[in-house]
Amino acid sequence: MNTWAKRALGLGAAGLAAASAAVVVERRVVKARRLGAEAVEDYKALRSPAIEVKAGDGTLLHAEVDEIAPYASGARPDPRRPTVVFVHGYALNLDCWHFQRKAMRGRHRMVFYDQRSHGRSGRSPREHATIExxxxxxxxxxxxxxxxxxxxxVGHSMGGMSIMTFAERHPEVFAERVRGVGLIATTAGGLRPHRALSPFIPDKLGDMVAPRLVTALANAPELVDSARARGSNIGFLVADRFAFGREAPATQVEFLDEMLAGTPIQVLAEFFPGFRTLNKFDVLGTFSTVPTTIICGTKDKLTSLGHSRKMAARIEGARLLEVPDAGHMVIFEAADLVNTALEQLFTAALRR
Structure with missing residues (x-):
């Protein structure tokens, strides 16, 4: 490890320790909120039989399919209904779609899968840990x-980027098969990850320091992952402060914290460079051929509202839903609004 990396690691570790100490009082307050809750929902209760999908390089992807429930009258579901494929974001897994899955189960054929190196999917070779x-x-x-x-x-965050890349690299399949797109809390490019920490960090400095710091932290995975372990103060702080736009139920914060903690720091470091170089604006015009809904919280600290507005401006006929006071996890915070918008999207896709 070089001198710069050692210094970065030292600073990162010191920062983690300071943040961990600072959040103890707040965690007690949030736990009090949890004690006042009427019920604790099991956010991992929705399951279908596991399916293994082998990617082109041999990596095994964990997937689940929720089929349409038979109508009570015995009538067959409308065969024109499109299958909905949900694509989760960075450091999450398919369980992040709990609120959408719960509301829509039985009415739509839905496919969920864990992206490579995430959730229950296999670990990707380092060279294939890319948005492409x-x-x-x-x-x-x-x-x-x-x-x-x-x-x-339907894609959230990095899942939206996956959809854009799919459209770019497989245009024939997109044209023949895709009848609607939902892009939630995502971007087509121009992302500056350091701005999540502070909007006052100059871009030139942030672009240089952020990837080096992430790489340095990844070189000490035992230290970092122990600090990020499920239930840790620092993990809870990150989930609470960066992903939500308003006070969230403690159970939701802890659910998100568990997904984040389940993604090793080395995986985060492998995918991180792709966010800085992402540029999928040219492919957005393709989405003008199908109903497209873009959803973003007005307090999203990771993919701010401006990103969604830029995408909407490049997609003719796109519907932009700006959710007041919601953050990056708008699929949790405003689940009812998101679900209604997606149902409208599915209806529009059916009419084509």
Whole structure:
């Protein structure tokens, strides 16, 4: 490890320790909120039989399919209904769609999968930990689990980037199969990850320091992952402060914290460089051919509202839903609004 990396690691560790100490009082307050809750929901209760999908490089992707429930009258579901493929974001897994899955289960055929190196999917070779590979993985999931019929794609954060890359790298499949797109809390490019820490950090400095710091931290995974372990103060602080726009139920914060903690720091470091170089603006015009809904919270600290507005301006006919006071986890904070918007998207896709 070089001298710069050692210094960065030392600063990172010191910062983690300071943040951990600072959050103890707040965690007690949030725990008090949890004690006042009427019920604790099991956010991992929704399951379908596990399916393994082999990606092009051999990486095994964990997937689940929720089929349409038979109508009580015995009538068959409308065969024109598109299958909805949900694509989760960075450091999350398919469980992040709990509120959408719960509300829509039985009414739509839905495919969920863990992106490579996330959740229960296999670890990706380092050289394939890229946004481009994620787009190819989505193509494989569609080919394996939706071999026929129309498709609607819904992506959150990095999942939205995966959808854009899929459209760029597999234009024929997109044109033939996709009938609607939902892009939630995501961006097509121009992302500056350091701005989540402070909008006052100059871009030139942030672009130089942020990736080096992440790499340095990844070189000491035992130290960092122990600090980020499920239930740790620092993990809770990150989940509470950076992902939510307003006070969230403690159970939701802890659920998010568990998903984040389950993603090793080395995985985070492998995918991190792709965010800084992402540029998918040219492919957005393709989405003008299908109903497209863009959703973002007005207090999103990671992919701010400006990103969604830029995408909407490049997609003719796109619907932009700006959710007041919601953060990056708008799919938690404003689940009812998100679900209603997605149902409207599915209806629009069915009419085509």
């Amino acid at each position: 590979q994620l787009g190819d993985d989505l193509a494989t999931v569609i080919a394996e689990l939706v071999p026929d019929g129309d498709v609607v794609l």
